[in-house]
Amino acid sequence: MNYLSVENISKAYGERVLFDNVSFGINKDQKIAFIAKNGSGKTTIMNMINGFDEPDTGQIVLRKGINMAFLSQNNNLQDELTIEESIFASDNETLKVIEAYEKALENPEDEEVYQRAFDDMDRHNAWDFETQYKQILSKLKLVDLKLLVKNLSGGQKKRLSLAIILISRPDLLILDEPTNHLDLEMIEWLEDYFSKENITLFMVTHDRFFLERVCNEIIELDNNKVYQYKGNYSYYLEKKEERIASENASVDKAQNLFVKELAWMRRQPKARTTKSKSRQDDFYKIKEKAESRRKDNVVELEINMERMGSKIIEMVKVTKKFPEKTILDEFSYSFQRGERIGIIGKNGTGKSTFLNILTKTMNPESGKVIIGDTIKIGYYTQSGINPKPGQKVIDIIKEYGEYIPLTKGKIISATQLLERFLFDAKKQYDFVEKLSGGELKRLYLCTVLIQNPNFLILDEPTNDLDIVTLNVLESFLLDYPGCLLVVSHDRYFMDKIVDHLFVFRGEGQVEDFPGNYSDFRSYEDSSEPKGLSSVSTENNASKSWKEKNATATGLSFNEQKEFNKIEREIKDLEFEKAKIEKEFADGKVADDKIEAKANELQKIIKSLEEKEERWFELSAKVE
Structure with missing residues (x-):
């Protein structure tokens, strides 16, 4: 059964064409991921589907009677309501059924109205609605139902918005980056929920594990064309590679034919026969095909890293407490050259606070942070760029100079650098406020890397980046010779680039685990965590998991990292x-x-x- 049809839609802003003649459908029980590069119109299409925008041409048709819900990146909650009040303030069909039943109880003489209300309660399974919504809130770790929305963290607001939608049980659920601002535990719960529930999904997400385990179809908008793949992320990668190879082979064949046809065209006399006219028409079709080779621009990242001395960064007995919780309790650690550390933990355990203390943008209550003389920190924060009013993309880069030093004594102009980050000449003179969320992140990443840091700190770098840019960023980080410290909820990203983890358990407990995220999950699932002790002051380093389990593995902590x-x-x-x-x-x-x-x-x-x-x-x- 078809739920929604997108029919030949187009959208342009002035001379800039976002997409043209795009068509696809969403059918019952499909779990579709929508993939496209940043700036190609993903969010615009999502807004059109939800009625917040209109296409220049074409139409979007929703099947009559279909209940559709949208989880956007921006919450629409009311600050003065509690968690529970927010549930009852939502536009939920079941709540309307309950309200109608309660009104029917007030006038039991009208048997027809009462019977209809009673039947609706059965049909919507509304008798145990309270139990249902409390179960979902509990799963999403929203247990204090009297908390005001304005006092919730960003992650809690995202979970509440998600709960409101899940409780309404829509026929079609539209999701825009559903894993952003959720911690790893919540992402895994949501992944499991969606993979098992009989629900129709259409989502934009960069979380490749989520794509792999939840989606059964992928729709890609690539070079203004739509391609559909009946499978998960692995299947998509395999079939896309085959498609590109086939397209390139077809273009190569057309180019060879074009050369021959061009020679024939130049030999033609001015007088045209019907036969030669037909061949001339074919020539222009071949020419168009021959010039259609993919233009896969690639973000080129290059860094002129400062020389790193023997002392990197040392944290000595650092303590940080707030009235309601402890973040660090006499934490000590001495960073080594080339370390690649991932930081994981539930929201609110202090990961960002730890980074702020490390970079000295926040002071600890006791202890000290010693930064080596040669260390130059590059800090990519969640706050991103704060442009001045009317500032253009090129102006952001020129703040660092007209020319930027690269490796091996080379220099590059601000314009050339932006081209390497996929900002063409026209886009460079766009106002910053016109950029998409992903383009803003890419520009911010550019400003961090051109400062040539040798200690790179990334706080949720994958949010809003498209999969193409993520792959390039990962390749760059794999070759990055400096120290790397990453906070991320992207499990695929963490698995690929980190060697060991700081696990924030809460209440000042930080554990050092020698492996990537999948290693950690396997360990957690195989047994109850034992011997995973906090990073301590002993020998300015930690007694880590592997050191405390050396008899089981035969490897020391450093050997396990190696x-x-x-x-x-x-x-x-x-x-x-x-x-x-x-x-x-x-x-x-x-x-x-x-x-x-x-x-x-x-x-x-x-x-x-x-x-x-x-x-x-x-x-x-x-x-």
Whole structure:
């Protein structure tokens, strides 16, 4: 059964065309993810579906009688209401049924009205409505129903908005970045709920684990065309690669034919026969096809990192408490070169406060933070850019100079740098307030990286970034030689780039776990956490999970970190080796570059052998 049809819609702002002639449908029981690059119109299409905007052409048709709900990134809650009052203030069909039943009870003589109200209560399963909504609120950790909305955190407001929608049990649920501002526990609960519930979903999300485990179809808006994939995220990646390879092969064939046809066209006399006219018409079709090769602009990140001395950052017996909770309790840690640490924990356990203390934007009650003389911190916060009124994109970058230093003594102009971050010449002179949420994040990331930090701190960097930009950011961070500290609810992102975790348990308890997020979840699921002690002052470092379980693993904490890092490095080296070998096999190496390529390949092979040998040494210790 078709619930909603998007039919040939288009949208443009002046000369800028967001999308043109876009069509797709949403059917009962489909769980669809909508994927597109930032700035290509995802949010605009979501707003059109929900009636907040209109297309320039085409139409959106919702099946009559379908109950549709929308979870936006901005909550529409009333600050002066309590959590429970917010539930009853919502436009919920079940609440209307209950209200009608209560009115029917006031006038029992009207048997027809009473019977209809009674039947509606049965049909909507409204008899135990209170139990239902309290169960969902409990699952979403909203247990104090008397709390005012204005006193809730951003994460709590998002959960309340989500609860109101889930309680209403819509036929069609539209979600715009549903995992933003939720902690990992809530994301996993929501993932499990949606994967099991018989509900129709249409969502925009960058959370690739969520896409993998919830969605059964993906719709992609790519280069102004819509492509549909009947499967989850893994299936989408596989089929998209096949599609692009096929498109490129088709374009290559058209280009070869175009060259031949162009030569024929130039030989043609002015007088035209019917036969040659037909061939001339075909020529222009071939020309259009030959010039249609994908323009996959790629964000190019390059950094001229400051030299890092022996002392990085040391936190000594740092304590931070608020009247209602303790964030840090005599926390000590000495950061080492090249560390890649992820920070996880429930909302409200103090992750952002920890970063503010580390960067000295907030003072601890006791203890101290010692930053090495050579350390230059780059801090990507959740607050993002605060542009001046009327400021343009190019103005933001020029605040750091007309020319920006890169690696190997190179420099680049502000305009060229923005082009590397996918801001074309026209977009650079747009007002900052016109940018989409993802474009704002990308611009902010640019301003952080061009300062060439050697200690990079990222607080929720993946929110609002499209999947293409996320992949590029991950590739950059894998090669980043400095220290990296990341707070993120993106499990895929964390798995890919961090070597160990600081786990914020609350009440000042911070645990050091040597592995990525999936390792941590596997450990948590396999047994009750034991021996995971707080980061302490002993030897200016922590007695971590692996040190306290060394008899079980055979590896010390540092060895476990090294083991995890080597596995990732081996994978990268194998990829580079296969890439160069393929270039040789395909005959794509120029004669004057054969020797250099061969030397590069030998270095990779040697490094691979050394790392594999060390991997076997460490793996032999694992029982």
